[in-house]
Amino acid sequence: QKEVEQNSGPLSVPEGAIASLNCTYSDRVSQSFFWYRQYSGKSPELIMSIYSNGDKEDGRFTAQLNKASQYVSLLIRDSQPSDSATYLCAVKGDNDMRFGAGTRLTVKP
Amino acid sequence: DGGITQSPKYLFRKEGQNVTLSCEQNLNHDAMYWYRQDPGQGLRLIYYSQIVNDFQKGDIAEGYSVSREKKESFPLTVTSAQKNPTAFYLCASTYNEGRQFFGPGTRLTVL
Numbered sequence: 430q431k432e433v434e435q436n437s438g439p440l441s442v443p444e445g446a447i448a449s450l451n452c453t454y455s456d457r458v459s460q461s462f463f464w465y466r467q468y469s470g471k472s473p474e475l476i477m478s479i480y481s482n483g484d485k486e487d488g489r490f491t492a493q494l495n496k497a498s499q500y501v502s503l504l505i506r507d508s509q510p511s512d513s514a515t516y517l518c519a520v521k522g523d524n525d526m527r528f529g530a531g532t533r534l535t536v537k538p
Numbered sequence: 539d540g541g542i543t544q545s546p547k548y549l550f551r552k553e554g555q556n557v558t559l560s561c562e563q564n565l566n567h568d569a570m571y572w573y574r575q576d577p578g579q580g581l582r583l584i585y586y587s588q589i590v591n592d593f594q595k596g597d598i599a600e601g602y603s604v605s606r607e608k609k610e611s612f613p614l615t616v617t618s619a620q621k622n623p624t625a626f627y628l629c630a631s632t633y634n635e636g637r638q639f640f641g642p643g644t645r646l647t648v649l
Contacts, residue, residue: 472640521636528580
């Protein structure tokens, strides 16, 4: 069974701090990795994708991938109250897609 | 504007009843997916389709059925065989190396 595991949280950080979200996956052949943000009662929206080892930065977001350790992370710098949401890690296999259970983040003003 | 439409937004099902959830996209994406989300949990894959007239089971396909007669449409039927269907159902399409775009979802409740 292919698994995607995330810190269940909840994670609480003060405004302006760095939030760190982690994800591990079991399928070694996975090549594509994604982070989605989901506000309560809404559908997920893509915030980051990463395909090769290393870091990928987009604004306040940095995704990190280590395929040898089967580990993906998301850093959110200068966290804002509007970042408060559930963050879902997703891993793509050949054609299917698997999601972690999500980490709920709260940014306190 | 391009996007995914899901209807209805809320759906109530009686015991033993089949219901169909609609998913329509005008993004010209080939692949479409159905997920189920239970409270406090991630998304679980029900079915997916890479091309018209072809689809594959996901992890929790039992009690569900789909069709893909048109590229734009991927309806999901929740049959009476699905014993605990109360959940949030999300339809998505895939573009650019696996990135997914989601519809607004349908909340199904069993009465």
